[in-house]
Amino acid sequence: MSHKFFLEVSELGKDFAPVAFGRGPVVRAVQNVSFNIRRGEVVGLVGESGSGKTTIGRMVAQLIEPTSGSIRFDGVETTSLTRRELRRMHARVQYIFQDPFASLSPRMTIGEILVEGLDIQRIGSKSERVAKAAQALASVDLPPDAISRYPHEFSGGQRQRIGIARALTLAPELIVADEPVSALDVSIQAQIVNLLRDLQMRLGLTMLFIAHDLAVVEYVADTVIVLYLGRIMEMAPSRELYASPQHPYTRALLSAVPSPDPSRHTARQILKGDIPSPANPPSGCVFRTRCPVAIEACAGAVPALREGAKGHFKACIRDDLD
Amino acid sequence: MSAEPILDISGLTTVFRIGDREIAAVRDLSLSVATGETVALVGESGSGKSVTSLSIMGLLPRGIGRIAAGTLRLRRKSGETVELQNIGGEALRRVRGNDIGMVFQEPLTSLNPVYTIGEQIAEPIRIHLGKSHREALSDAIERLEDVGIPDPSRRAGQYPHELSGGMRQRATIAMALACNPTLLIADEPTTALDVTIQAQILDLLGRLQKERGMGMLFVTHNLGVVAEIADRVVVMYAGSVVEIGSVARVFSRPRHPYTQGLMRSVPRLGTATLLKEAGTPLPTIAGSVPSLMNLPQGCPFAPRCPHRLEACEQAYPPLADAGEDQFSRCIRWQEI
Numbered sequence A: 001m002s003h004k005f006f007l008e009v010s011e012l013g014k015d016f017a018p019v020a021f022g023r024g025p026v027v028r029a030v031q032n033v034s035f036n037i038r039r040g041e042v043v044g045l046v047g048e049s050g051s052g053k054t055t056i057g058r059m060v061a062q063l064i065e066p067t068s069g070s071i072r073f074d075g076v077e078t079t080s081l082t083r084r085e086l087r088r089m090h091a092r093v094q095y096i097f098q099d100p101f102a103s104l105s106p107r108m109t110i111g112e113i114l115v116e117g118l119d120i121q122r123i124g125s126k127s128e129r130v131a132k133a134a135q136a137l138a139s140v141d142l143p144p145d146a147i148s149r150y151p152h153e154f155s156g157g158q159r160q161r162i163g164i165a166r167a168l169t170l171a172p173e174l175i176v177a178d179e180p181v182s183a184l185d186v187s188i189q190a191q192i193v194n195l196l197r198d199l200q201m202r203l204g205l206t207m208l209f210i211a212h213d214l215a216v217v218e219y220v221a222d223t224v225i226v227l228y229l230g231r232i233m234e235m236a237p238s239r240e241l242y243a244s245p246q247h248p249y250t251r252a253l254l255s256a257v258p259s260p261d262p263s264r265h266t267a268r269q270i271l272k273g274d275i276p277s278p279a280n281p282p283s284g285c286v287f288r289t290r291c292p293v294a295i296e297a298c299a300g301a302v303p304a305l306r307e308g309a310k311g312h313f314k315a316c317i318r319d320d321l322d
Numbered sequence B: 001m002s003a004e005p006i007l008d009i010s011g012l013t014t015v016f017r018i019g020d021r022e023i024a025a026v027r028d029l030s031l032s033v034a035t036g037e038t039v040a041l042v043g044e045s046g047s048g049k050s051v052t053s054l055s056i057m058g059l060l061p062r063g064i065g066r067i068a069a070g071t072l073r074l075r076r077k078s079g080e081t082v083e084l085q086n087i088g089g090e091a092l093r094r095v096r097g098n099d100i101g102m103v104f105q106e107p108l109t110s111l112n113p114v115y116t117i118g119e120q121i122a123e124p125i126r127i128h129l130g131k132s133h134r135e136a137l138s139d140a141i142e143r144l145e146d147v148g149i150p151d152p153s154r155r156a157g158q159y160p161h162e163l164s165g166g167m168r169q170r171a172t173i174a175m176a177l178a179c180n181p182t183l184l185i186a187d188e189p190t191t192a193l194d195v196t197i198q199a200q201i202l203d204l205l206g207r208l209q210k211e212r213g214m215g216m217l218f219v220t221h222n223l224g225v226v227a228e229i230a231d232r233v234v235v236m237y238a239g240s241v242v243e244i245g246s247v248a249r250v251f252s253r254p255r256h257p258y259t260q261g262l263m264r265s266v267p268r269l270g271t272a273t274l275l276k277e278a279g280t281p282l283p284t285i286a287g288s289v290p291s292l293m294n295l296p297q298g299c300p301f302a303p304r305c306p307h308r309l310e311a312c313e314q315a316y317p318p319l320a321d322a323g324e325d326q327f328s329r330c331i332r333w334q335e336i
């Protein structure tokens, strides 16, 4: 591999047209987002509802087209691919959905679900496809007899395992996992997180891991990106980000997570107000309307994403905070 | 247990008719909520938390679910005590929304889309407190102010869809508090909210509860939220209370293997990096929650329990007194 990064996202933007008869403002779902992922690296995408996580994930997985910017996948620009090239690309990037219930067709057996992607890609003979499906099932610790059963016969955690197995049959290089454990109970969540982490390391997968649970992301991701209203607020190696968050939003977000350890209760920082509408984001820094340390200059220009300590980026003009 | 219970539930069993069988969704549950106390009901999906709160409020689906055993005593604002399982219809409606306030996970289920926020908060005030239309509306605006809604008189004239998720949840809290209830039942009131908005609502509920000295029964599946808001915690598993006690004790020294497993498997901020770098997997609880249709014979947690003995599978364990107001439904609570 000649190039340094497996995935290079630069100045990515996505606008959604207004729904009602083309009137009303466009939704600026993602604005000027740039980041890179090395082969075998896991990048976590965190942020509150509507911050643009899924939209970025879907653009990276080539499921929707960006409004602006570029995505280079293994050195190849993907925003100008032909149909055929796109289909081939789809085999290399797989998407795991949040809702294991909605994402599996109820009328198909698990076996049919697992070979579907191979069928579409016309990979291997029929028996080879079945063998690949069985192998994928085993890798997510489901019994072989699952292959002839239907989704409704499985629990939520098992269905999420099936979703993961489906993503693995095509031997993808990049996986976009969109809130893969959010719908699951705590005790099952940990099982799935371990499974994903284990597969990722064993198969050397590159992964974009989307979640709003900051602790789950801390366990899975090597690098974390914090989004707010479609923009990157902070980006840093996971250890750095959690140990010394730099952006006021990241600090507030971490402080808002309730801790189950009664002894660890510190004064919580509570942000005032609501998240503004992405159809009408604030000028300058999009976080300024809720930022506890905002100053007049914050309304002026959009703060650049600047590198402080090595690999630690923040988009905030206040460098005078401790 | 506590000095002045507002709510005292003893031996509650709630069953659902499924086909020609009756399945116990809540089994032999006892708990009490005192004045000024917050009790959290915590457990995974399907453990019976909502069925417990619906049983208290008399909102079980007619003809499908019913209270099969137990007493649910409520001390009303008037000081009179009623047994909720015995009263029905009109009497229950006088209690609901008046002595008991309710907040649910999805604000839109408790708000009617075609009435303004102000009208909806004023309605119970007119019905239960017998105030005039105008008085009730001005009370409603006061309640909106209490829950931190800016510009309350303008908001009172708006419809639910005109408010953000967090504001709607504030409005439903204002509605629940309209008649100054002595007991607030909040079923996952912050689950659908973002974490920074959740922090606002938890702060608000905690403050209102203290100011008003209400009892609060707070249903959640989030252990962090429990630690944040509750004095005591009731841990449920497959319809049974498996552990009960003060949050400080239960969380620092759990006496049931399920609670222990849960506490271990919650990923914690700041420690996950260490685990990851050491290559240690997150601790888990093996297997999955059993179906209520075929619960194991003895301890419902036995099939997943690392401390299981043969005796565990023979009889349903009693709630054992572990001292200091902590109880565990595990026969090995002393050894684990």
Ligand SMILES: Nc1ncnc2c1ncn2[C@@H]1O[C@H](COP(=O)(O)OP(=O)(O)OP(=O)(O)O)[C@@H](O)[C@H]1O
Pocket (backbone or CB within 6 Å): A016, A017, A027, A028, A029, A047, A048, A049, A050, A051, A052, A053, A054, A055, A056, A212, A278
């Ligand atoms: N197809 C669409 N049409 C119009 N607007 C959209 C569309 N998809 C997303 N949006 C808007 O774009 C913004 C970003 O949405 P996105 O789903 O990416 O957020 P998210 O961070 O994944 O949120 P969540 O945590 O709720 O999943 C939101 O304001 C959303 O309403």
Ligand SMILES: Nc1ncnc2c1ncn2[C@@H]1O[C@H](COP(=O)(O)OP(=O)(O)OP(=O)(O)O)[C@@H](O)[C@H]1O
Pocket (backbone or CB within 6 Å): B016, B017, B018, B025, B043, B044, B045, B046, B047, B048, B049, B050, B051, B052, B061, B064, B065, B221, B292
């Ligand atoms: N209307 C109903 N008919 C039949 N069974 C029901 C009904 N409502 C609840 N149950 C059953 O009762 C059990 C307990 O459900 P409950 O809603 O109390 O769970 P919960 O602890 O609130 O879970 P969650 O975290 O998902 O809200 C479940 O197994 C459920 O299937």
Ligand code: SF4
Pocket (backbone or CB within 6 Å): A247, A248, A249, A285, A286, A287, A288, A289, A291, A292, A293, A294, A295, A298, A303, A315, A316, A317, A318
């Ligand atoms: S740039 Fe200004 S408004 Fe934005 S987060 Fe930093 S201090 Fe706050």
Ligand SMILES: [Mg+2]
Pocket (backbone or CB within 6 Å): A053, A054, A055
């Ligand atoms: Mg999303």
Ligand SMILES: [Mg+2]
Pocket (backbone or CB within 6 Å): B049, B050, B051
């Ligand atoms: Mg519930």
